[in-house]
Amino acid sequence: MRPIMLKGHSRPLTQIKYNREGDLLFSVGKDGIVGVWYSHNGERLGTYDGQMPTALWTVDPHPESNIALSGGADNEVHVWKVNGGELIHRFQFETTVKQARFSPDGKQLFAIIEQRMGCIGQTVVFDVPEDLESFSDEPRFLLEFDPKERAKVTTAGWGYDPETGIVLILAHDDGWVTKVDSNDGSIIESLQIHDKPGTITDIQFSTDHTYFITSSKDKTAKLLDVKTLNVLKTYRGEAGINTAAITPVKDFVVLGGGQEARDVTTTSNRQGNFESRFYHKIFEDPIGRVTGHFGPINTLAVHPDGTQFASGSEDGYIRVHNFDKPYFDFLYDVEREAIAASKH
Amino acid sequence: PQVIENEDGTKTVIRFHLNDLGQKVKVSQHIKIKKVITSVNSAVAARKLWKKFGQDKNKPPGPDIQTTTVGENIVLNLSAGDKPAKAAEAAPEAEEAQAAKPTTATIKCRYCKGAHFSAKCPYKSQLASDAGVGPDGADARGGSPAPGPDPTPGKFVPPHLRRGGPDSMSIPPPNSFRDRDDEGTVRVTNLPPNAEENELGYIFQQYGSVARVHIVRDRETNQPRGFAFITYNEPRSAEKAVKALNRYGYKNVLIHVEHSRK
Numbered sequence: 001m002r003p004i005m006l007k008g009h010s011r012p013l014t015q016i017k018y019n020r021e022g023d024l025l026f027s028v029g030k031d032g033i034v035g036v037w038y039s040h041n042g043e044r045l046g047t048y049d050g051q052m053p054t055a056l057w058t059v060d061p062h063p064e065s066n067i068a069l070s071g072g073a074d075n076e077v078h079v080w081k082v083n084g085g086e087l088i089h090r091f092q093f094e095t096t097v098k099q100a101r102f103s104p105d106g107k108q109l110f111a112i113i114e115q116r117m118g119c120i121g122q123t124v125v126f127d128v129p130e131d132l133e134s135f136s137d138e139p140r141f142l143l144e145f146d147p148k149e150r151a152k153v154t155t156a157g158w159g160y161d162p163e164t165g166i167v168l169i170l171a172h173d174d175g176w177v178t179k180v181d182s183n184d185g186s187i188i189e190s191l192q193i194h195d196k197p198g199t200i201t202d203i204q205f206s207t208d209h210t211y212f213i214t215s216s217k218d219k220t221a222k223l224l225d226v227k228t229l230n231v232l233k234t235y236r237g238e239a240g241i242n243t244a245a246i247t248p249v250k251d252f253v254v255l256g257g258g259q260e261a262r263d264v265t266t267t268s269n270r271q272g273n274f275e276s277r278f279y280h281k282i283f284e285d286p287i288g289r290v291t292g293h294f295g296p297i298n299t300l301a302v303h304p305d306g307t308q309f310a311s312g313s314e315d316g317y318i319r320v321h322n323f324d325k326p327y328f329d330f331l332y333d334v335e336r337e338a339i340a341a342s343k344h
Numbered sequence: 345p346q347v348i349e350n351e352d353g354t355k356t357v358i359r360f361h362l363n364d365l366g367q368k369v370k371v372s373q374h375i376k377i378k379k380v381i382t383s384v385n386s387a388v389a390a391r392k393l394w395k396k397f398g399q400d401k402n403k404p405p406g407p408d409i410q411t412t413t414v415g416e417n418i419v420l421n422l423s424a425g426d427k428p429a430k431a432a433e434a435a436p437e438a439e440e441a442q443a444a445k446p447t448t449a450t451i452k453c454r455y456c457k458g459a460h461f462s463a464k465c466p467y468k469s470q471l472a473s474d475a476g477v478g479p480d481g482a483d484a485r486g487g488s489p490a491p492g493p494d495p496t497p498g499k500f501v502p503p504h505l506r507r508g509g510p511d512s513m514s515i516p517p518p519n520s521f522r523d524r525d526d527e528g529t530v531r532v533t534n535l536p537p538n539a540e541e542n543e544l545g546y547i548f549q550q551y552g553s554v555a556r557v558h559i560v561r562d563r564e565t566n567q568p569r570g571f572a573f574i575t576y577n578e579p580r581s582a583e584k585a586v587k588a589l590n591r592y593g594y595k596n597v598l599i600h601v602e603h604s605r606k
């Protein structure tokens with residue numbers, strides 16, 4: 001496959017996201033630029049220029065794709081119209097915004113605020129108004145964790161539990177995960193997933209949000225169930241993993257990260273050695289890798305149709321790859337047998 | 345330009361122009377236009393018509409070369425149990441199986457690059473290699489397996505404890521320092537990129553015992569740079585080699601052999 005290289009950022013990429021239909025790809029980086037791209041050909045639709053040129057850590061389109069949010073080191077989350085790039089609302093906070101996402105039903109959004117001297121980190125949840133314009137600065141609820149009890153929240157995402165409904169899954173700096181009710185912010189459950197220090201670097205969900213994958217500096221990524229928070233699978237990597245995603249259609253997961261320390265001096269970085277690694281979601285085996293980046297991969301996203309994936313790296317490039325036929329034809333023998341058996 | 349409508353629906357466009365050397369060049373292009381109609385979610389279709397904003401304001405439709413390019417072809421090979429490139433991570437059994445098989449194929453002496461084990465080389469007679477036992481010295485990275493106790497792949501084992509005796513890299517080949525002063529070295533240029541140390545060693549050792557074959561490679565990509573140094577134990581061998589092998593036909597190319605200069 002020939003990857004399409006998107007060169008919109010002069011500094012490392014921090015997050016990339018597809019919208020719900022997958023036709024748009026949103027990107028943010030440490031240069032403070034927000035890029036919106038058409039995913040089928042890499043053409044850039046535009047850049048949102050309303051935020052200060054400080055590092056942006058997070059971007060997320062609303063499920064309807066009419067609006068999107070971005071947040072970062074200017075201590076703000078901006079909500080803006082995707083058609084035209086016009087600012088709709090600014091949420092202002094005490095310190096850096098590390099992560100912000102819309103809920104899958106588009107009715108809420110959360111923001112994770114960094115912990116600093118004098119400020120405990122916070123998780124703030126706001127309601128999204130029906131008209132997508134009249135945002136209120138009053139949070140629905142606000143959560144703080146005592147640093148002595150639980151390390152700060154590094155990232156989070158929305159999950160779905162058929163019984164409780166939409167829940168907020170928080171990932172902490174010490175490898176713990178907390179499940180929170182989205183209505184009132186009450187903590188439902190909390191447990192340790194990754195071994196200490198185990199900073200959780202990314203959390204991404206399945207298409208229906210009933211299970212998710214966490215990536216961690218402890219060199220593993222884990223697949224968990226939202227309802228029970230059981231660890232279903234563990235994928236082992238060679239170095240700290242920065243990002244992980246689940247592929248729709250095929251039963252794979254993709255992990256992205258850096259290099260093992262020992263490889264740094266022995267491999268030439270002229271060669272584009274940094275790779276995204278594919279693992280079989282169920283068998284946990286590494287099955288393939290895609291190289292090409294000249295720096296560690298910071299963020300991965302998979303097209304909701306499972307036909308494409310994109311990686312954003314420290315090298316400032318986004319590479320968009322369309323899967324070809326062998327990718328879709330790949331099956332383990334047991335899978336082939338199972339399919340053959342089910343046909344009879 | 346002449347445009348021909350072909351019978352099968354394709355067009356042929358023929359153009360003539362003069363190139364830099366004043367030669368007339370005919371360029372003939374066969375064009376097939378294929379219209380593909382796909383159904384797309386109506387919201388997606390609507391978004392395709394949105395106006396460009398921010399830094400792309402007023403730009404024409406279509407990808408901008410400044411921001412969007414196509415990279416080189418990459419193959420994603422999916423296979424169950426894809427093991428990482430470095431052998432250090434492989435299970436101990438896999439590593440032994442791997443080490444046992446290619447050992448016979450890639451035995452290379454570190455001093456003269458001949459097809460025999462290094463142990464205190466010089467010019468060990470080449471046919472004696474197959475009877476050898478134990479790993480060769482050509483292990484580049486990752487540490488050789490330890491004796492007896494479980495060899496954790498990737499764990500560092502000091503040279504004097506490795507299987508295969510005191511094959512430490514720190515012992516320099518005998519005579520090599522002296523040779524460099526005594527002009528027993530020839531420089532071979534115009535080497536084809538597929539030249540190999542073994543082959544060169546074989547050719548040059550007809551004129552005397554070869555202490556060292558060094559094909560100069562790019563430090564990072566390991567590609568040969570097209571020249572090499574062959575060091576003989578006897579300066580007289582170097583003389584003979586220069587006389588006999590200069591402009592010698594090797595793999596479709598004439599290699600040049602001369603005394604190496606300081």
